[in-house]
Amino acid sequence: MSTLATHRPASDAAPAAPVQPGPAPSGPNAGNDSTKTGTTAVGRLRRSASLAGSWVWKSAAVILFLALWEFGPTYLASASTRVFLPPLHEVLAAGAELLRTGQLQNHLLASITRSAAGFGIAVVLGVSLGLVIAWYRPLHSFLNPLLELFRNTAALALLPVFTLLLGIGEESKITIVAYAAFFPVLLNTVAGVRTVDPLLVRAAKSLGLNSFSLFQKVILPSAVPTIFTGIRMGGTASILVLIAAEMVGAKAGLGYLIINAQSSFLIPQMYAGILAVSLLGLAVNTALVAAERHFSRWRVAITA
Amino acid sequence: MTAKISLEHVHQEFSVRPARGARNGPAPSTLVALDNLSLDVAAGEFLTLVGPSGSGKTTLLDLLAGLTRPTSGRVLVDGREVTGPGKDRAVVFQQYALFPWRTASTNVSIGLEGSGLSRRQRAAKAREYLELVGLGGFEDRYPHELSGGMKQRVAIARSLAYEPDILLMDEPFAALDAQTREQLQDELLRIWRATGKTIIFITHGIDEAVYLGQRVAVLSSRPGRLKAIVDVDLGDRSADADVRSSAAFVSHRHQVWSLLHDEVQRAQDAGHRKILPDGTAPDEQPLPERSAA
Numbered sequence: 001m002s003t004l005a006t007h008r009p010a011s012d013a014a015p016a017a018p019v020q021p022g023p024a025p026s027g028p029n030a031g032n033d034s035t036k037t038g039t040t041a042v043g044r045l046r047r048s049a050s051l052a053g054s055w056v057w058k059s060a061a062v063i064l065f066l067a068l069w070e071f072g073p074t075y076l077a078s079a080s081t082r083v084f085l086p087p088l089h090e091v092l093a094a095g096a097e098l099l100r101t102g103q104l105q106n107h108l109l110a111s112i113t114r115s116a117a118g119f120g121i122a123v124v125l126g127v128s129l130g131l132v133i134a135w136y137r138p139l140h141s142f143l144n145p146l147l148e149l150f151r152n153t154a155a156l157a158l159l160p161v162f163t164l165l166l167g168i169g170e171e172s173k174i175t176i177v178a179y180a181a182f183f184p185v186l187l188n189t190v191a192g193v194r195t196v197d198p199l200l201v202r203a204a205k206s207l208g209l210n211s212f213s214l215f216q217k218v219i220l221p222s223a224v225p226t227i228f229t230g231i232r233m234g235g236t237a238s239i240l241v242l243i244a245a246e247m248v249g250a251k252a253g254l255g256y257l258i259i260n261a262q263s264s265f266l267i268p269q270m271y272a273g274i275l276a277v278s279l280l281g282l283a284v285n286t287a288l289v290a291a292e293r294h295f296s297r298w299r300v301a302i303t304a
Numbered sequence: 305m306t307a308k309i310s311l312e313h314v315h316q317e318f319s320v321r322p323a324r325g326a327r328n329g330p331a332p333s334t335l336v337a338l339d340n341l342s343l344d345v346a347a348g349e350f351l352t353l354v355g356p357s358g359s360g361k362t363t364l365l366d367l368l369a370g371l372t373r374p375t376s377g378r379v380l381v382d383g384r385e386v387t388g389p390g391k392d393r394a395v396v397f398q399q400y401a402l403f404p405w406r407t408a409s410t411n412v413s414i415g416l417e418g419s420g421l422s423r424r425q426r427a428a429k430a431r432e433y434l435e436l437v438g439l440g441g442f443e444d445r446y447p448h449e450l451s452g453g454m455k456q457r458v459a460i461a462r463s464l465a466y467e468p469d470i471l472l473m474d475e476p477f478a479a480l481d482a483q484t485r486e487q488l489q490d491e492l493l494r495i496w497r498a499t500g501k502t503i504i505f506i507t508h509g510i511d512e513a514v515y516l517g518q519r520v521a522v523l524s525s526r527p528g529r530l531k532a533i534v535d536v537d538l539g540d541r542s543a544d545a546d547v548r549s550s551a552a553f554v555s556h557r558h559q560v561w562s563l564l565h566d567e568v569q570r571a572q573d574a575g576h577r578k579i580l581p582d583g584t585a586p587d588e589q590p591l592p593e594r595s596a597a
């Protein structure tokens with residue numbers, strides 16, 4: 001067979017440069033075609049110029065907002081509202097003070113611990129239950145109406161129930177976080193498994209894969225991107241719900257920090273807590289989006 | 305001599321739901337996709353199969369692959385009845401059906417997993433077969449980084465890698481441009497001569513059927529029956545001559561065209577129209593797929 005191995009495709013090898021559509025020019029495969037595009041200095045310059053330009057454009061709104069926050073209260077607000085809208089530098093100073101005393105870290109740690117615990121439970125339960133439900137069709141049609149009902153019940157509406165049943169300690173907060181994060185994970189897992197391309201199933205069967213291998217090697221990998229979308233949504237939900245839960249009954253956590261500062265008229269501290277919540281949410285979301293993108297690499301070209 | 309593949313009075317029906325809106329209309333009706341089809345294929349033979357759209361070509365291939373069982377009749381391979389997919393047969397689909405999360409190499413070796421070969425051995429096998437189809441050096445590419453022709457090469461390598469005796473190909477080159485298609489046709493012939501596989505190749509291109517097949521089986525319009533088998537003899541093919549413009553090729557092509565033309569006419573008269581998943585409607589006239597140029 002060695003004589004055959006010398007053959008190479010000619011006409012259809014040419015258009016093989018990977019096409020990377022979509023909004024992710026820094027995607028994992030972007031490096032592959034760097035030899036083809038942007039080799040000229042002009043091209044590289046133009047690209048970095050437009051990159052810098054878009055970066056400025058993207059951060060302009062945030063910078064304007066921060067400027068408004070800094071100068072608005074002093075020059076635009078009346079004296080009475082100014083008390084409740086401290087300028088940015090006062091908020092940052094309060095935040096620095098909270099950091100120095102270690103309070104912010106403590107509250108942050110409490111919040112992260114709760115959301116991680118609840119979120120972790122939600123992911124484990126949501127994915128495993130989702131796989132089972134998607135695999136057994138009768139179970140899906142049986143449970144689906146109930147799941148729809150639960151999913152559309154706002155998690156926070158159940159907070160009183162969890163508090164009654166589990167007390168105001170950690171259990172009720174972790175439970176409500178798990179509840180809120182569970183449904184996006186579950187429903188996306190089910191959807192991911194059920195939308196596997198039937199042609200790939202046919203191909204796998206013709207290759208002699210048994211049901212277990214089919215599940216493990218075809219259905220699961222093809223569902224992974226959709227599952228990760230659910231995990232990302234669950235992560236966002238877990239933080240949103242947790243902060244609210246901490247405002248109602250807690251002795252630590254960012255939600256508690258905010259509500260406690262408010263009732264003690266420590267207004268800059270309150271805003272420092274809100275800022276911390278925003279940054280935490282942003283960090284969690286960024287990490288989960290990155291994970292999602294990593295696991296959906298192969299899907300870029302199909303969906304774009 | 306016993307046949308490698310034997311279809312004995314194969315009959316395939318599907319129950320089809322009544323049209324939308326007719327809720328309390330007729331009960332599910334049956335659609336006869338294949339009607340009493342018998343056909344023998346010899347070991348090492350290259351058989352092409354043409355027929356109007358909807359004549360049951362894919363249905364027949366599914367039966368051979370063991371993905372479905374016939375309503376009645378028997379499908380035999382090496383004298384044994386086909387009861388499911390098996391390592392003695394491989395399928396190549398029109399839409400490639402590569403696993404997009406796997407590289408070319410691991411796509412090719414998926415059929416070898418669980419066969420006791422180590423990862424390294426599987427990778428070596430994959431490389432060997434990717435080289436056979438002219439894709440040496442593309443082991444680590446993902447499907448979305450490959451052109452259509454290259455994807456189909458990977459799919460062919462995947463089907464060859466676990467060394468089946470039989471290749472079942474369902475319009476594998478239909479989605480490719482004419483030039484790539486001709487190139488892959490020649491490579492398929494080369495691989496067939498080198499490996500001695502038995503190949504059943506479905507196409508709706510008459511040129512392709514005559515060019516590739518030792519015999520061309522023509523199916524009738526629905527329900528699919530075997531209308532005729534045309535033996536193809538194109539003489540000495542090793543010469544550099546343009547086989548497609550030889551007198552023998554032209555006359556065979558005309559013969560198949562005539563057989564198919566009647567059937568397509570009948571299919572259209574009966575209102576059988578079907579759009580394939582790739583958006584083409586091969587119900588239209590079976591004109592040669594390319595001009596002499």
Ligand SMILES: Nc1ncnc2c1ncn2[C@@H]1O[C@H](COP(=O)(O)OP(=O)(O)O)[C@@H](O)[C@H]1O
Pocket residue numbers: 318319320335336337355356357358359360361362363364526
């Ligand atoms: N699973 C199925 N259920 C119902 N009808 C089917 C099914 N598979 C194929 N058919 C019908 O059987 C006929 C033959 O289909 P197919 O084998 O795909 O034709 P071809 O591949 O020759 O175009 C068509 O009318 C098609 O609609």
Ligand SMILES: [Mg+2]
Pocket residue numbers: 361362363474
């Ligand atoms: Mg078909």
